Amino acid sequence: MNTAPLLIFGAGAIGTAMAQAAFARPDAPPVHVVTRGMAPEGCTPHQIDPGDEAALATLAQTLPEISGLLITTGTLHTAGYAPEKSLKALDPAAMAEIYRINTILPATILKHFLPRLPRKAPAFAAALSARVGSISDNALGGWVSYRASKAALNQVIRTFSVELARTHPKARLLGLHPGTVATPLSAPYRANAPRVFTAAESAAHLWRVVETTTPEDSGKLFAWDGQEIAP
Numbered sequence: 001m002n003t004a005p006l007l008i009f010g011a012g013a014i015g016t017a018m019a020q021a022a023f024a025r026p027d028a029p030p031v032h033v034v035t036r037g038m039a040p041e042g043c044t045p046h047q048i049d050p051g052d053e054a055a056l057a058t059l060a061q062t063l064p065e066i067s068g069l070l071i072t073t074g075t076l077h078t079a080g081y082a083p084e085k086s087l088k089a090l091d092p093a094a095m096a097e098i099y100r101i102n103t104i105l106p107a108t109i110l111k112h113f114l115p116r117l118p119r120k121a122p123a124f125a126a127a128l129s130a131r132v133g134s135i136s137d138n139a140l141g142g143w144v145s146y147r148a149s150k151a152a153l154n155q156v157i158r159t160f161s162v163e164l165a166r167t168h169p170k171a172r173l174l175g176l177h178p179g180t181v182a183t184p185l186s187a188p189y190r191a192n193a194p195r196v197f198t199a200a201e202s203a204a205h206l207w208r209v210v211e212t213t214t215p216e217d218s219g220k221l222f223a224w225d226g227q228e229i230a231p
C-alpha cells in the first residue's frame with residue numbers, strides 16, 4: 001500500500017464529500033486538503049489560495065511524494081457574474097476571471113503536483129470538469145465562459161497527460177464530470193435537471209471512476225457513471 005498522502009484541492013461541497021469518502025476507508029492514506037477556507041475534519045489542512053503560485057511551490061516542496069491528486073475547485077457564478085444567456089451578455093473581464101479560476105488554477109496546480117506522483121507505481125490525478133465543456137455535445141449554447149473554461153481545462157488535461165505518460169507511465173490524469181450535484185455552485189440552475197445527486201452520492205460515483213481507470217484512459221473526460229464524454 002502506498003502511504004504517501006492523497007492531496008485534494010478545494011473544500012467545497014464535492015471536494016469535502018470526496019475527502020470524507022477517502023478518509024473513511026480503512027486503508028486510506030493521509031488526506032491533505034488545500035482550501036482558502038476550512039478543511040474537513042480528519043484531514044491535514046493547508047490554508048492556501050491556489051492563485052498564489054509561490055505558496056503552491058512551497059507546499060510541493062513539503063510533500064515530496066503524493067499517492068494521488070484531486071482538483072475539485074471551480075466556479076459557475078460569482079458575486080458579479082452569472083452564466084451568459086446570449087452573445088450580448090459577454091463581459092470580457094468576467095470571462096477572464098472564470099478562465100482564471102476554472103482553467104489556469106487547475107493547470108498551475110498540475111504544473112506543481114503532477115511531478116510529485118510516483119514515477120514507478122500506479123497513481124492518479126484528476127480534476128473536476130463538466131459535460132458542458134464538451135464541444136461536440138453543445139447543442140444548447142449559452143454559458144459561454146463556463147463552457148469555454150471547461151473545454152480549455154479538458155485540453156490542459158489532454159496535453160499534460162501526453163507529457164505524464166513519458167515520465168510516469170503507470171499514472172493517469174483524468175477529467176471528471178460529477179453529474180448535477182446539489183451544491184452552492186449549481187443551486188440557481190438545477191431546477192430543470194432530470195437527476196440531481198447529493199455530494200456524497202457524486203463522490204462515491206467519482207471515486208469508482210477513478211479506481212476503475214487505467215493509464216490507457218489518461219487524458220480523457222469521464223462522467224460520474226464511467227462513460228467517456230467526447231471532446
Ligand SMILES: NC(=O)c1ccc[n+]([C@@H]2O[C@H](COP(=O)([O-])OP(=O)(O)OC[C@H]3O[C@@H](n4cnc5c(N)ncnc54)[C@H](OP(=O)(O)O)[C@@H]3O)[C@@H](O)[C@H]2O)c1
Nearest residue numbers: 010011012013014035036073074128130180181183185186
Ligand atoms: N455542482 C454541480 O452540479 C457540478 C456540475 C458539473 C461540474 N461541477 C464542477 O465540480 C467542481 C466543484 O463544484 P462544487 O459543486 O463542489 O462547488 P462549490 O461547493 O461551490 O465549491 C467550489 C470550490 O471551488 C473553489 N473556488 C471557487 N472559487 C475560487 C476562487 N476564486 N479561487 C480558488 N478556488 C475557488 C472553492 O475553494 P475553497 O475550498 O478554497 O473555498 C471550492 O473548493 C467545480 O469545478 C464545478 O465546475 C459541479
